[in-house]
Amino acid sequence: MDELLDDxxxxxxxxLEALAGQLVQWEKTPQxxxxxxxxxxxxxxxxxxxxxxxxxxxxxxxxxxEDVLSCARDGLIVASPALVSAILAVVDRIAALTExxxxxxxxxxxxxxxIEVMHGFLPANGENxxxxxxxxxxxxxxxxxxxxxxxxxxxxVRVSLSLLDRLMNGVxxxxxxxxxxxxxxxxxxxxxEVDHAFARLSASVAEMRDAVGLxxxxxxDRLFSSxxxxxxDITIELGKEVELRIDGSEVxxxxxxxxxxxxxxxxxxxxxxxxxxxxxDERIAAGKDPVGHIRIVARQSGNQILIEIxxxxxxxxxxxxxxxxxxxxxxxxxxxxxMSEKAQLSTIFIPGLSTADTVTAISGRGVGMDVxxxxxxxxxxxxxxxxxxxxxxxxTLRLPLTLSIIAGLTIxxxxxxxxxxxxxxxxxxxxxxxxxxxxxxxxxxxxxIRGERYPYAKLETLLGIDESTxxxxxxxxxxxxxxxxxxxxxxxxxxxxxxxELVVKPGAPIIMDTGLYAGTTLPDNGxxxxxxxxSGLGAAIGVEQTENNSDAAVAESVVKEAKxxxxxxxVATDGTSRAVRLNVVDRIEDIDASQIEFVGGKMRAKVGxxxxxxxxxxxxxxxxxxxxxxxxxxxxxxxxxVEDVLDIxxxxxxxxxxxxxxxxxxxxxxxxxxxxxxxIFQYFEMDGAxxxxxxxxxxCYIGGDGDAEWEKRILAPLLTASGYMVSFDAEDRAQAxxxxxxxxxxxxxxxxDARLLLLRDTVHVKPDxxxxxxxxxxxxxxxxxxxxxxGVA
Amino acid sequence: xxxxxxxxxxxxxxxxxxSDQIESxxxxxxxIPVPHCDPRVAGLFALRSRVLTLIDSQYVVTGERRTLQRGxxxxxxxxxxxxxGLAVDKVxxxxxxxxxxxQQCIQPDSxxxxxxxxxxxxxxxLVMILDPARLVxxxxxxxx
Numbered sequence: 001m002d003e004l005l006d007d008x009x010x011x012x013x014x015x016l017e018a019l020a021g022q023l024v025q026w027e028k029t030p031q032x033x034x035x036x037x038x039x040x041x042x043x044x045x046x047x048x049x050x051x052x053x054x055x056x057x058x059x060x061x062x063x064x065x066e067d068v069l070s071c072a073r074d075g076l077i078v079a080s081p082a083l084v085s086a087i088l089a090v091v092d093r094i095a096a097l098t099e100x101x102x103x104x105x106x107x108x109x110x111x112x113x114x115i116e117v118m119h120g121f122l123p124a125n126g127e128n129x130x131x132x133x134x135x136x137x138x139x140x141x142x143x144x145x146x147x148x149x150x151x152x153x154x155x156x157v158r159v160s161l162s163l164l165d166r167l168m169n170g171v172x173x174x175x176x177x178x179x180x181x182x183x184x185x186x187x188x189x190x191x192x193e194v195d196h197a198f199a200r201l202s203a204s205v206a207e208m209r210d211a212v213g214l215x216x217x218x219x220x221d222r223l224f225s226s227x228x229x230x231x232x233d234i235t236i237e238l239g240k241e242v243e244l245r246i247d248g249s250e251v252x253x254x255x256x257x258x259x260x261x262x263x264x265x266x267x268x269x270x271x272x273x274x275x276x277x278x279x280x281d282e283r284i285a286a287g288k289d290p291v292g293h294i295r296i297v298a299r300q301s302g303n304q305i306l307i308e309i310x311x312x313x314x315x316x317x318x319x320x321x322x323x324x325x326x327x328x329x330x331x332x333x334x335x336x337x338x339m340s341e342k343a344q345l346s347t348i349f350i351p352g353l354s355t356a357d358t359v360t361a362i363s364g365r366g367v368g369m370d371v372x373x374x375x376x377x378x379x380x381x382x383x384x385x386x387x388x389x390x391x392x393x394x395x396t397l398r399l400p401l402t403l404s405i406i407a408g409l410t411i412x413x414x415x416x417x418x419x420x421x422x423x424x425x426x427x428x429x430x431x432x433x434x435x436x437x438x439x440x441x442x443x444x445x446x447x448x449i450r451g452e453r454y455p456y457a458k459l460e461t462l463l464g465i466d467e468s469t470x471x472x473x474x475x476x477x478x479x480x481x482x483x484x485x486x487x488x489x490x491x492x493x494x495x496x497x498x499x500x501e502l503v504v505k506p507g508a509p510i511i512m513d514t515g516l517y518a519g520t521t522l523p524d525n526g527x528x529x530x531x532x533x534x535s536g537l538g539a540a541i542g543v544e545q546t547e548n549n550s551d552a553a554v555a556e557s558v559v560k561e562a563k564x565x566x567x568x569x570x571v572a573t574d575g576t577s578r579a580v581r582l583n584v585v586d587r588i589e590d591i592d593a594s595q596i597e598f599v600g601g602k603m604r605a606k607v608g609x610x611x612x613x614x615x616x617x618x619x620x621x622x623x624x625x626x627x628x629x630x631x632x633x634x635x636x637x638x639x640x641x642v643e644d645v646l647d648i649x650x651x652x653x654x655x656x657x658x659x660x661x662x663x664x665x666x667x668x669x670x671x672x673x674x675x676x677x678x679x680i681f682q683y684f685e686m687d688g689a690x691x692x693x694x695x696x697x698x699x700c701y702i703g704g705d706g707d708a709e710w711e712k713r714i715l716a717p718l719l720t721a722s723g724y725m726v727s728f729d730a731e732d733r734a735q736a737x738x739x740x741x742x743x744x745x746x747x748x749x750x751x752x753d754a755r756l757l758l759l760r761d762t763v764h765v766k767p768d769x770x771x772x773x774x775x776x777x778x779x780x781x782x783x784x785x786x787x788x789x790x791g792v793a
Numbered sequence: 794x795x796x797x798x799x800x801x802x803x804x805x806x807x808x809x810x811x812s813d814q815i816e817s818x819x820x821x822x823x824x825i826p827v828p829h830c831d832p833r834v835a836g837l838f839a840l841r842s843r844v845l846t847l848i849d850s851q852y853v854v855t856g857e858r859r860t861l862q863r864g865x866x867x868x869x870x871x872x873x874x875x876x877x878g879l880a881v882d883k884v885x886x887x888x889x890x891x892x893x894x895x896q897q898c899i900q901p902d903s904x905x906x907x908x909x910x911x912x913x914x915x916x917x918x919l920v921m922i923l924d925p926a927r928l929v930x931x932x933x934x935x936x937x
Contacts, residue, residue, distance in 0.1 A: 172842030416826065463828035508846040508875040510929050514830050520837060520844040528825050528837040528844040 005101065008049050010158065012098045015042050017222070019091060020229035023084055027232075030079035039087075040069045046094060058097055061111055064118035065090045077121055081236070086117045088229070164215060171205075171212045172503065172522070178205050179524050214252070220298050220305075221249035223258045227269060227296070234273045241291045242277055248298035253305055257399060260379045261307075264372040268309050268395060269294070271369065276313030276393055286390065288312065305399040312392040316385075318344050325350075345385050349373040380406065380423045408502035408521070408531070411479065411493045413458075414465040417529050419502050419521050424534040426480040426488065428496055433647075434672070436478060438492075444542070447478060447490035454480065455489040457541045459532075463516070468494060483534035489541055504531060516540060565651045567677060569670045570629065571643040573616050579670055580640070580678045581651075586632045588645055590625040605639055615683050617641035633684050640683065651677075697725045698789055701736035710775070711742065715759075722782055738788045742775065757784055795889040798922070800915065801868060802882040804851045806905075808923040809890065809913055816869040816876070818884055821847060823863050833928070835861040835880060845869065847878045848928055854904050870925045877929055888915060895922065 019042050026035040047062035049055075065087055071077050093107075093114060100107045178201065185198060224246050235242050253261075277283075277292035284290050289312075297308045322336045325347050336344065351370040376383055381399040388394075400406065400423070407422040429436055429449065437448045438456060447456035456478075460467045477496050482488040502521040507530075511517055518533040566582040589607070596605045596614060603614040605628070614628060615638060628639040647670075655666035655677060664676040700719050702711045716726045724738075733739060742759045758772035759781070773780050797812040824836040824847055835849040847867060852858055867878030895913045900906065901921050908928050909921040 169842050176839075176842055414828075416828070465826075465828045505844050506875070507844075508834075508877065508929065509873070510831050510834055511827055511846060514827075516829055517827075522839055522842060522844050526839055527823055528839050530825070530827060530837070 005053060008053060009098050009102050012046060012049075012094070016091060016095050016098075018225045020088065021225045021227070023087060023091070024228040024232045027079050027081060027084040033073075036069065036073050036079075040066070040073055043069055055097075055101070057109070057111055058094060060115060061090055061093055061097075064115040068118050068121050071122060083121050085236075086114075086121065090114055090118065167215070168212050171209050174205050175209060175524070176522070176526055178202060179526070216254055217252040218255040218258055219249065220251045220253050220258065220307075223253075223261055223265065224249050224296065224298070226262075227265070230266060231269060231273065231294070234270055238273060240273060240277055240279060242273055243291050243293050245293070245295045246297075247295070251298040251300055251305060253399070257305075257379060260375065261397075261399070264375045264397070265307075265309075267369070267372045272309060272311040272313065272393070276311040276315070278314055286314075307397040307399070309395045309397075310392065315389040315391055315393050316345060316348065316387045317389060318387070321345075321347060341387075345387055348385075349383075380421065406502050406504055406531075407499065409479075409499050410497040410523075410529070411459070411477075412495045412497055413460050413463065413467075413493050415468050416465065417497065417527075418459070418532050419523075419529050420479075420481075420532045420534060421518070422499060424481050424483050426482050429478045429480070430475050431478060431492070432475040447492075449478075449480065449490070455487070455538075455541050456492065457489070457537075458492040459537075460494075462537060462540050481534050481538070483538050487538065489538050491537065502529075502531065507531075566648055567651050567668065567670070568629070568648055569646040569675065571646065573618060573641050573643055575643065577646065577670075577673065577675045578664075578678050579649075579668060579675050580629065580631075581680065582648060584631050584633065584680050586630040586637060589628055589630055589639070591628050591639065593621045593623055593626055596620050596626060603641075607639075610637075613638040613683075615640050631680060631683060633680070636684070638683055640678075697723055698737040699725045699727060699732060699735060700738045700740060700785070701727050701729075701733045703730075703733065703739055703741040711740075715740070715775070718778065718781075719785075724785070738785050755788060757781075757788055795891040797887050798890050798913070798915075799868065799887050800885040800920065801923075802885070803923070804854045805882065806854075807885070807915075807918065807920045808909070809888075809915065809920045810868060810870075810879075810923050810925065812887055814870045814872075814925055816871060818866065818868050819878070821861070821863060821865050821867050821878060821880075824861055832858055838867075838878060840869065840876070840878075843876055845876045845878045846929075847880060850879050850881060850923075850928060853908055853928060856904075868925075872926050872929055877925070879925060879928060890915065 019039060022035050022039055026032060026039065029035070043062050043066045047059060047066055050059040050062060068077070068083070068087065072079065072083070077083065093111065096107050099105075181198065182202070185194065227246065228244055231242060231244050272294055273292070277294070278286070278288075280290040283292065293312045295308075295310045297306075297310070299306050318341065321344065322333075325331050326333045326336060330347060330350055331339070348369045349372075373383055376397060376399070379399065381397055384396040384398070386394040386396070408419040409422050409425060411418050411420060431438075435450045439446045439448055439453075445456040447454045458467075477493050479491045479493060479496065480488060481491055500523065502523070504519045504521060506512075507517055507519045511520075511530075515536040516533060517536070518531040521529050521531055523529055567579040568582050568585055569577060569579050572578045591605050591607060591614075595607065596603060596617070598604075598620065603617045603620070604611050605614045605626075612630075614626075617626065617628075620626075626641055627644065628641045629645075631638055631640055649670050651668060655668050658664045658666045658676065661679065662682055663679060665679045666677050667674050668677050669675075702715060712728070716728075719726050727736065737755065738757055739755045740757050740759060742761070759775040760772040761775060763774050773784050775781070798809040799812055799815055799818075800807055800809055802808070819840060821838045822840075824838050826836045827834050827846075833848055833852055835847040835852075837844055838847055839845070847861060849859065849861060861880055865880055866883060867880050868884070869876060869878050871877075890913050895911050897911050899912050899919065901909050901912065905921060908924055910924060911922045912919050913922055914920070
């Protein structure tokens with residue numbers, strides 16, 4: 001019996017959330033039969049279960065709601081806000097009672113009032129018999145409804161979280177065991193059969209790991225389903241009318257994320273209705289639809305989840321925000337004037353600031369947006385604002401895909417390896433970089449990077465471990481870290497090893513007490529690794545835990561930096577250092593040597609579905625990877641093979657002209673050396689014919705009788721490759737730009753056609769003096785076609 | 794009803810650990826040190842896919858740090874959802890001890906008092922009963 005009760009509680013709780021959303025929907029579209037059916041079905045199920053489990057209070061409540069809903073279903077009463085409110089009240093009470101069932105607490109019993117209200121909606125009293133009758137009549141149809149309902153539902157099983165965790169651990173074990181086996185196999189040279197079997201095992205283990213990863217995922221609808229109800233409550237309280245549209249409910253997120261997002265999203269929605277959306281009369285005056293619109297869109301983008309909340313309200317009045325910020329002593333009036341719009345906007349995330357004129361029960365106390373931001377940062381997310389004053393506000397929340405797997409960076413300090421989340425890392429520099437210097441200030445160290453000063457500390461010193469002795473001569477690496485809480489600082493580590501996906505495992509309390517670690521992880525090599533806590537390290541350095549106001553300034557300087565042209569310094573395949581303008585470099589890729597072939601007179605690499613040219617590659621290595629820059633001119637892409645990629649620098653100095661402008665654009669100074677700036681033009685200019693738009697290609701009609709084997713096999717491919725369209729269809733002759741023919745007789749009729757180009761089979765010119773071209777004279781033929789085209793045009 | 798106790802050696806002394814709390818006894822693989830942490834923590838080690846915290850039990854008694862090497866013996870216990878390895882010199886045997894033999898009137902040396910509150914008679918000898926939870930507790934941290 002207890003088990004049944006537990007099931008009932010779990011099931012009811014799950015359905016309740018979705019139900020509230022459906023009720024609100026029904027209020028708007030009272031004629032929607034499917035909605036009222038599903039609400040009715042829920043209440044009916046609760047009623048049935050209650051009778052069976054002997055829960056009289058729930059039974060009475062659900063019975064009353066069922067009566068009313070049944071009338072609504074039969075069209076005897078129409079959905080009204082009052083009716084929906086009353087039903088929602090009953091639903092809330094059912095939820096409260098269900099919770100109470102589980103916790104064993106008591107809930108104040110005024111169900112009678114609720115039931116009274118319910119009965120008030122019934123069309124006429126004294127028709128009790130008819131309602132009960134209709135109830136009986138409905139019974140068979142209910143069964144039908146239930147059956148269809150069950151069929152459409154996805155088949156699911158309820159699994160306890162601990163079992164899920166055990167499964168995940170088991171799979172991780174398997175992965176580690178697999179790695180161990182792979183190491184042993186490599187040692188023992190077991191032969192191809194074993195290798196094959198092992199490869200199959202590996203593949204299925206990998207697949208299993210992915211599947212288990214997915215099991216942690218949950219539909220984001222679980223989060224969204226409660227929003228319509230929330231919005232309804234707020235709008236009724238504030239007397240505004242708002243329509244909510246939700247897209248992307250099918251996006252899957254980590255189940256922990258759903259919980260972590262609930263509060264921020266609630267805050268944002270409240271803010272949007274309270275501050276953003278204006279009252280109807282104000283909206284009409286502004287020429288807007290009197291009903292406000294809020295749109296929530298969720299989508300997955302790479303390894304991020306994006307949630308956009310867009311309202312068409314008044315947006316943020318920057319002037320007003322400035323006055324508030326100045327009066328709250330957050331910035332001085334002079335500073336405010338100097339701040340960029342983006343920096344001004346981001347002040348709404350500072351605690352104690354609000355643009356609301358009056359404090360309402362819902363928002364306006366200046367708490368909210370700062371909570372939103374810190375909650376999001378706690379789960380590794382960010383929030384962006386796009387303000388359209390008078391027209392609306394768009395908020396974009398960016399979240400990592402899961403909480404348990406982070407994109408991490410492995411760093412080395414002393415003889416140990418540590419992991420750190422990549423989210424908080426701004427950039428990584430070498431100490432040999434001439435833009436970097438370390439200064440001392442009253443015993444503390446400060447890193448000076450491109451005009452910005454940051455607190456600085458050596459990781460070894462922070463952790464009290466020895467620096468490894470053999471590394472003293474070589475350069476060290478600086479990691480610029482901007483933690484979720486606190487200011488940006490620079491961490492000096494021995495080396496940055498790699499970036500990889502790290503599975504976060506919680507650390508024992510005794511370790512977490514240090515405040516320096518975010519947890520532990522177990523990389524594939526089976527040696528545990530500590531994860532550093534970016535905020536905790538900042539605190540250990542002595543960085544104050546305050547909101548960083550220069551954040552925006554830093555971002556701005558980065559933007560400025562980006563506007564100046566940058567170039568990528570690389571070592572070319574011939575061993576010399578060269579530079580290439582960064583804006584033509586799409587990305588840096590390692591191409592498997594087996595994907596590169598010398599075909600058609602060029603090195604070509606098969607990448608994805610396409611075949612791309614590889615420039616500057618002389619030999620294909622037997623195996624391994626070829627480093628290449630993917631260059632793009634916006635339309636087509638090709639690869640430029642390189643030996644190594646060195647650095648990125650800004651082209652702020654003069655470009656000295658080159659002696660061979662077709663090969664290199666000029667000579668520039670990069671990090672103290674003079675290097676050639678590669679002329680990208682040369683790589684793309686040969687592509688003229690290929691890049692020609694199909695529709696503008698001149699049409700060549702090839703006339704002739706018989707099977708025209710030579711034309712089809714040899715001539716047509718040549719013309720196509722040279723950028724012409726080819727047709728053998730006589731109907732196309734009229735619109736062709738050039739007509740080619742090998743047989744004299746057939747074309748005597750068209751001898752006056754200026755477009756006609758005759759081909760002959762022999763090298764020698766025949767005495768009949770008709771001008772013609774030998775059919776294997778490729779250059780002659782192509783230039784003759786060009787000449788004809790020019791003549792026709 | 795007698796319960797089973799594992800007899801192990803810490804700093805040359807025999808201690809008994811209730812087997813209900815013990816998951817396994819392992820030879821520790823590579824130990825990864827945890828810098829800037831409570832000195833009781835000898836490091837981290839991996840046991841299958843789990844990461845365990847190795848506790849230098851001897852430090853709690855002697856107050857002297859030592860480096861624990863790969864291959865040392867550890868008793869794996871679960872405390873409040875986290876797994877720990879308690880480093881021990883050696884393990885003897887698992888013996889059934891009945892509850893009425895457990896007594897609190899004889900208290901051990903002050904060095905042991907923070908982790909032992911009861912003693913029990915095993916054969917002829919009096920043995921301290923180790924409370925693993927107290928080895929890793931926060932109060933212990935304060936005292937240290």
